[in-house]
Amino acid sequence: MNDDRTGQIAVIFVSIRNDTDAAGYGEAAAAMDALAATQPGYRGIDSAREVGGMGITVSYWADDAAAIAWRDHPEHTAIREYGRALWYDSYFVNVSRIERAYDWVRP
Secondary structure (H helix, E strand, O other): OOOOOOOOEEEEEEEEEOOOOHHHHHHHHHHHHHHHOOOOOEEEEEEEEOOOOEEEEEEEEOOHHHHHHHHHOHHHHHHHHHHHHOOEEEEEEEEEEOOOOOOOOOO
16 A cells, blocks of 8 residues: 655644635645655655545655755745635644554455
8 A cells, every 4th residue: 555654754734724715725736746746855645635624634755854845845835825825724734753654455
């Protein structure tokens, strides 16, 4: 299922999104996913959103430097400010190093 992510940095973004400009949000999210995938140290992303607006996105990075470079990327910074102004009611970010990783798949 997933690659072994042991040792990677997980940036966990939990947000509450409002109903403003859903199409614009979708376009921006797709653009940021594509841009992140081109960054050095990018290792993948998992994301889910409930109907009520809460979403969780976890991006995976090779190391702290790669995660910080993504945080500080000019296009990412600009869209983050736009999101604060328009799409999000709140969010928080947790950054963690993955100590163990495993998965299970129904046989």
